[in-house]
Amino acid sequence: MLFIDFGGYCNNIAFVNKAFETILKKHGYRLTKPRIAVFSILRESRRSLNPYEISKQICRSGDDINTVTVYRILDVYEKLGLVHKTRSGYTICDKLDCEDHNHCHHQFVCEGCEDVVELHFSDCEFAKYFAEKFSGLVVKSHYFEFSGFCKNCKS
Secondary structure, three states: OOOEEOOOOOOOHHHHHHHHHHHHHHOOOOOOHHHHHHHHHHHHOOEOEOHHHHHHHHHHOOOOOOHHHHHHHHHHHHHHOOEEEEOOEEEEOOEEOOOOOOOOOEEEEEOOOOEEEEOOOOOHHHHHHHHHHOOOOOOOOOOEEEEEOOOOOOO
């Protein structure tokens, strides 16, 4: 299992790009210009972006991409654990190749600057409570998003 922990937003772009390429190839995907463009836009953003915003940013840079293509790329990235879906779009996973689904899917979104911070904590107690309360359900995944103001925006 390839598990890369950045410890938050990573400024080592060469490292992130190599990890991204490794993950795509490991799962049988080619490194195409549209895939690189979508990943680059998300990597450079500190906030969640929706497929339309990603498409517009790529087009502004002089390349052309269809929004449907962006949706398809994001589906692949979500399946590979490269991105997480938030209320307002998609954000890069702090841990590329997110195979350990116990650590992720919790974000804090600042209502001021729109920064997205991935929160890492165990869901064991909540999962036990949920399983007891709703025993007839089969839960395949979950998602928590907290919102408010970061320390820079709270004043």
